[in-house]
Amino acid sequence: MQVHTTAAPDTQGAQELRELGHSAGLEIDALLQARVRKPDPRYFIGPGKVRELAEIVAAQHLQLLIVNHALSPAQERNLERQLGCRVLDRIGLILAIFARRARTFEGKLQVELAQLRHLSTRLVRGWSHLERQKGGIGLRGPGEKQLETDRRLIQERIRHIDVSLERVSRRRQLSKKARRRAGLPVLSLVGYTNAGKSTLFNAMSGADAFAHQQLFATLDPVFRRIALNPGNDVILVDTVGFIRDLPHELVAAFRATLEETRDADLLLHVVDASAADRDDKIAQVNQVLAGIGASEVPQLLVMNKTDALNGALPDLNARLCREDVDAEGRPWRVWISALRQAGLEVLIKALSQHLNGTPSHHTLRLPPQAGRLRSRLFELGTVLGEQVDAEGRVVLDVNLGRETLDRLMLKEGLLPEMLVDGGPDS
Numbered sequence: 001m002q003v004h005t006t007a008a009p010d011t012q013g014a015q016e017l018r019e020l021g022h023s024a025g026l027e028i029d030a031l032l033q034a035r036v037r038k039p040d041p042r043y044f045i046g047p048g049k050v051r052e053l054a055e056i057v058a059a060q061h062l063q064l065l066i067v068n069h070a071l072s073p074a075q076e077r078n079l080e081r082q083l084g085c086r087v088l089d090r091i092g093l094i095l096a097i098f099a100r101r102a103r104t105f106e107g108k109l110q111v112e113l114a115q116l117r118h119l120s121t122r123l124v125r126g127w128s129h130l131e132r133q134k135g136g137i138g139l140r141g142p143g144e145k146q147l148e149t150d151r152r153l154i155q156e157r158i159r160h161i162d163v164s165l166e167r168v169s170r171r172r173q174l175s176k177k178a179r180r181r182a183g184l185p186v187l188s189l190v191g192y193t194n195a196g197k198s199t200l201f202n203a204m205s206g207a208d209a210f211a212h213q214q215l216f217a218t219l220d221p222v223f224r225r226i227a228l229n230p231g232n233d234v235i236l237v238d239t240v241g242f243i244r245d246l247p248h249e250l251v252a253a254f255r256a257t258l259e260e261t262r263d264a265d266l267l268l269h270v271v272d273a274s275a276a277d278r279d280d281k282i283a284q285v286n287q288v289l290a291g292i293g294a295s296e297v298p299q300l301l302v303m304n305k306t307d308a309l310n311g312a313l314p315d316l317n318a319r320l321c322r323e324d325v326d327a328e329g330r331p332w333r334v335w336i337s338a339l340r341q342a343g344l345e346v347l348i349k350a351l352s353q354h355l356n357g358t359p360s361h362h363t364l365r366l367p368p369q370a371g372r373l374r375s376r377l378f379e380l381g382t383v384l385g386e387q388v389d390a391e392g393r394v395v396l397d398v399n400l401g402r403e404t405l406d407r408l409m410l411k412e413g414l415l416p417e418m419l420v421d422g423g424p425d426s
Contacts, residue, residue: 016243017068019194020090023097029062036069043082044075050082057083066093070245073122091118091247098250106168113161114250120154176263184225185355185407186235188264188297190289192281193241195270196304200338201238204347221260228348232380234355237264244284251291262294266354269299273335274308300354301333302347307340323350330354356401364396365389365418373412 014031021028034049043050044067057065064086065079071089079087088096095115102108189197201207205224222238237260251258261267269285271278282301289295306321321343324333331350336343361384366374377383377398385397398405409418 013068017066017090020093020097021066023100024093025100026064026066029060030056032056039069040075042075042078044069044071044079050079054083057085064088066090070247076122090245094243094247094250106165109161109165109168110254113158113165114247114254116154116158116161118247120151120158172259176260184233184235185265186237186260186263187266187268187351188237188239188261189268189270190239190261190285190294191241191270191302192272192285193243195241195272195281196338197241197270198238200268200270200302200304200336201236203338203341203344205236228352228355232352232356234351237261242285242288244281246288251288258292258294261289262292262297264294264297266351267294267297267299268302268351270302270304272305273303274305298354300331300350303333303335304338306335306343307337321346356404359399359401362398362400362402362405364394364398366394366396366414367418368392368394370394370412370414370418373408373414376408 014033018028018031032053034045036045040046045053053065056062062085065083065088067079067087067089069089070091071079071087076087076089095111095118098111099115102111189201191197201222201224205226207222207224221240224236225233226236227233239258239261240254267289269282271282275281286295289297321337322335323331323346324335326332331353334343334347334350336347338344359382364377374394374396377396377400380400382398382400383396384399387395389395409415
């Protein structure tokens, strides 16, 4: 299919639009850029640009026009009338890509829900020519317009999908409770689409999740239990990538999936370090995270694709694979190459410090029934000494981050009074 596209006059936006078109399986025939100071209420672009487009469409026999902006139903309809070809805005294009990528039952339902919500505002384009249905004996009856019939059918289908997604969400909540009972921290990979999240997920977990140099390669969340180091397991989650101007319909439809990000203990914000507009993409992702209520979840910036940086050395030395720390010595950004599996040890060290905190000495006085916590502490290799006091309690001298210790005690339902900070001398 030949496609003619119009986009905002910036190189990055034009390149992203081309990638979106290729991800949708479209052949990009030409690109026309237009500067729009104030959107025209009829066509979004000015009448002069519409005439120019009409000449190009007619000369090249184009079948589809993609506009790199959200259009109102009226603007979309008016452009189609003037140009004589199908018009698709940015939202419709992204929805089409998601429809191609969805693999699981939940993912397909979520995409269909988003498509129906988007379609419900555009039914007038297809059915405005139809008159009211006839009723009675050859007389105009009370019937309903075909438009109203379709809108009602769409609303019924939306309600049916909402019920199905609610059932899936309840099963997801059960799985989430099981993970919480296991006492394992949850790390969620987030970032702009095509930043390398799935490649990093595979490198850390040894999984074979689909990873490809294309937009929205991953839609459905994938979970893996991995060991950062002996005795320190976590749950790693690969999620859908974000993009600027992410359609509201998608955010609403994927609310259950996005909860995995909001409820994570730590977000690994994966960034394409080689992208010229990486700072803008970081801001776009943070904007989406704020919209789903995940802005307060701690983040670790993971600057990926260092092998594609200008001047990158073949061996990816320490200058390119390193960590940056804040004033308190805590890492807030690491530089890696997931494709080359370079710098992963730096990332794992930073993750351990984020999750466990700085190791420090603590003394625990445990009752006999807290044997499971005692075994877990020995398994982690954090016990420095053990003795039994006069009351039969087990006294453990441990070297462990306070965050991890609090999490383990909470899992066992133990009280903070059992912990005395400061080690054996306290």
